[in-house]
């Protein structure tokens with residue numbers, strides 16, 4: 122008899138429940154959670170995004186405890202899109218946009234915030250021994266930050282401004298810094314400024330970015346106000362990269378997008394291989410973004426903590 126374990130479930134409210142160990146499908150493995158990371162998307166899901174109901178969690182590092190020999194006992198992270206493998210997007214080499222896509226802990230697929238959970242083998246990446254659990258758990262959001270560079274070419278001479286220096290924004294800032302562009306990050310708090318300076322990134326107040334001056338604005342705010350700011354800062358024929366999903370349907374001055382011929386570029390999930398290399402080589406600092414650890418059994422408190430304004434990464438640990 123497979124033993125039961127706990128799972129962090131959202132069904133109108135957030136609860137930690139006992140549930141039997143899931144039964145993996147033919148192409149799936151069972152993974153024991155080592156660390157889970159709470160993301161803004163988790164909070165969005167609880168506010169009604171995707172009409173989600175089920176086990177939360179898409180940022181994780183774990184150990185394979187059931188599956189084929191090549192994976193058994195290995196420490197892994199996992200891509201979150203479960204693709205069909207047969208649609209035009211999958212055939213075209215873009216499985217993250219699969220027409221029948223399911224998404225770990227987000228869309229029609231139980232998430233990773235559980236003692237034991239299942240995931241398709243095709244989604245797994247082995248974690249190099251030198252990357253500790255507390256850092257490996259950042260692979261998914263760091264990959265999403267790397268996707269900025271997949272979707273647009275930042276030229277070395279570009280003036281690039283990032284707004285929205287929260288959890289994802291701070292990862293994106295470190296990735297953009299590696300390109301050597303003329304880069305600044307708009308901040309509102311001294312703690313953000315100090316952190317960025319530590320990484321060799323220039324923090325600036327909003328007032329220091331003159332209108333129409335940026336070649337590229339990276340908007341990690343996920344708000345209508347942030348997008349309006351980005352429109353003010355970008356030069357004609359410049360680009361705005363949208364890195365956060367928006368709550369509701371924000372109002373935006375799209376006429377200016379037309380008249381100033383602005384490029385709008387969205388980006389979502391990114392390359393895990395690149396993110397693991399950055400972590401392995403120590404090219405980004407994720408450890409200092411950890412704000413707290415909570416055991417799975419105290420997930421409700423952990424979510425409350427993660428929802429505090431300005432909170433950075435709150436991690437879940439087994440048990």
Ligand SMILES: [Zn+2]
Nearest residue numbers: 160161162180
């Ligand atoms: Zn996330």
Ligand SMILES: [Zn+2]
Nearest residue numbers: 205208211219
């Ligand atoms: Zn597909």
